[in-house]
Amino acid sequence: xxxQRTQELMHGYLDGELDLTGSLEVEQHMQExxxxxxxYRNQTxxxxxxxxxxxxxxxxxxxxxxxxxxxxxxxxAETPSRATAWRxxxxxxxxxxxxxxAFVIWSALPGRFTPSRDELLAQEIVSDHVRSLxxxxxxxxxxxxxHTVKPWxxxxxxxxxxVWDFSDQGYxxxxxxxxYLNNRTAAxxxxxxxxxxxxxxxxxxxxxxxxxxQLMARQGxxxxxxxxxxxxxxxxxxxxxxxxxxLTRLIQNQTPPRQQSR
Amino acid sequence: xxxxNKLASFEEAVLPHLDAAYNLARWLTRNETDAEDVVQEATLxxxxxxxxxxxxxxxxxxxxxxxxxxxxxxxxxNRAQELLIPLDESHDLESQDLxxxxxxxxxxxxxxxxxxxxxxxxxxxxxxVLRELEGMSYKEIAGIIDLPLGTVMSRLARARKRLQxxxxxxxxxxxxx
Numbered sequence: 001x002x003x004q005r006t007q008e009l010m011h012g013y014l015d016g017e018l019d020l021t022g023s024l025e026v027e028q029h030m031q032e033x034x035x036x037x038x039x040y041r042n043q044t045x046x047x048x049x050x051x052x053x054x055x056x057x058x059x060x061x062x063x064x065x066x067x068x069x070x071x072x073x074x075x076x077a078e079t080p081s082r083a084t085a086w087r088x089x090x091x092x093x094x095x096x097x098x099x100x101x102a103f104v105i106w107s108a109l110p111g112r113f114t115p116s117r118d119e120l121l122a123q124e125i126v127s128d129h130v131r132s133l134x135x136x137x138x139x140x141x142x143x144x145x146x147h148t149v150k151p152w153x154x155x156x157x158x159x160x161x162x163v164w165d166f167s168d169q170g171y172x173x174x175x176x177x178x179x180y181l182n183n184r185t186a187a188x189x190x191x192x193x194x195x196x197x198x199x200x201x202x203x204x205x206x207x208x209x210x211x212x213x214q215l216m217a218r219q220g221x222x223x224x225x226x227x228x229x230x231x232x233x234x235x236x237x238x239x240x241x242x243x244x245x246x247l248t249r250l251i252q253n254q255t256p257p258r259q260q261s262r
Numbered sequence: 263x264x265x266x267n268k269l270a271s272f273e274e275a276v277l278p279h280l281d282a283a284y285n286l287a288r289w290l291t292r293n294e295t296d297a298e299d300v301v302q303e304a305t306l307x308x309x310x311x312x313x314x315x316x317x318x319x320x321x322x323x324x325x326x327x328x329x330x331x332x333x334x335x336x337x338x339x340n341r342a343q344e345l346l347i348p349l350d351e352s353h354d355l356e357s358q359d360l361x362x363x364x365x366x367x368x369x370x371x372x373x374x375x376x377x378x379x380x381x382x383x384x385x386x387x388x389x390x391v392l393r394e395l396e397g398m399s400y401k402e403i404a405g406i407i408d409l410p411l412g413t414v415m416s417r418l419a420r421a422r423k424r425l426q427x428x429x430x431x432x433x434x435x436x437x438x439x
Binding site: 007008009010011012015017042043046047049050051053054055056057058059060063064066067068070071072074075123126127130131133134219220221 | 268269272273277280281283284285288289294297298301302305306309310372375376379393394395399400401404409410411412415416418419422423425426429
């Protein structure tokens with residue numbers, strides 16, 4: 001790891017925000033490099049200087065009073081008078097109609113139901129993706145050969161993910177990695193498209209049926225999630241959504257859908 | 263929502279974070295009166311949005327996000343030139359001749375640190391206040407300033423480096439005089 005990288009990552013280390021691998025790499029570099037070790041000591045000294053001194057400005061009591069009374073006034077203004085109550089009622093009724101229609105349309109849309117579990121998982125996946133890029137720990141096995149990456153997973157996880165290289169379509173397989181996601185071990189396939197890295201996380205699905213691709217964007221990253229052939233897939237990247245979708249389609253074309261039992 | 267209930271639950275969820283709101287506004291505007299105005303406006307804004315606030319979400323980051331936006335709007339109207347100072351995006355390495363840590367530990371007095379922090383560009387100041395004074399996680403900070411996690415770390419790295427440099431050069435100057 002370079003000095004420049006270490007002197008950035010040491011802040012994550014100082015704040016307890018690095019994962020284990022990153023922390024170990026920072027520690028190791030600092031044992032070997034006096035300049036970075038000194039930079040780290042300076043930063044801890046700075047931090048304790050900031051801690052010792054009371055820099056915090058608590059809200060003055062008069063502000064607290066002022067805010068309370070402003071809130072009361074706003075609240076009063078929001079309470080409708082009798083005359084406006086009628087108008088509000090008619091407006092409210094038409095609004096309710098519109099909402100009902102919107103709800104019916106919304107309910108009919110496929111894939112509309114996004115439980116908060118998916119939301120949490122999406123957050124976890126973005127954090128994971130960022131961490132893998134931050135600490136330079138993209139791959140445990142670095143190879144563009146699918147026949148090297150696939151056997152590497154054997155014995156490390158309780159399922160056998162399929163591995164494909166799409167370099168002829170512009171998505172180069174960079175390698176594979178183990179991840180801990182959604183309270184279980186998951187396989188991560190790492191692809192590169194030009195300068196963008198894509199993590200594809202795979203683990204056996206708890207759902208019995210396949211689900212269509214869902215696209216979301218979180219913190220500037222695009223995520224695509226789908227279930228197919230008994231596996232859950234999450235692709236995440238800073239790549240634009242259409243190019244990310246192209247990769248997911250390539251993967252989906254390689255994986256058979258789950259057999260429908262009749 | 264019943265208006266009385268709304269007011270009561272708003273006060274319960276949000277008012278405990280008034281100190282945090284004022285502290286952030288005070289550091290961003292660098293002025294008591296302006297900070298009070300900003301906090302009052304932000305609180306009223308928060309009250310208006312409160313219907314959309316989910317109770318499982320944390321009140322403090324939510325309020326601080328609104329306070330920050332209000333501060334920026336206020337600064338655009340009143341002190342636009344402060345926002346125009348370009349951020350130096352270069353990642354300079356620790357320089358050798360500055361900052362033996364002993365110097366930092368001995369003589370950093372509170373006025374000096376306060377002043378050095380106040381003089382940081384606003385983008386650096388806000389991450390320092392959220393991290394060092396509010397003790398927030400990178401994830402919470404990322405949510406408030408609406409940037410990816412990695413940027414939060416690199417911004418903190420540069421903010422601390424700058425702060426350290428300005429403190430050590432001030433201390434050197436003082437030691438020499």
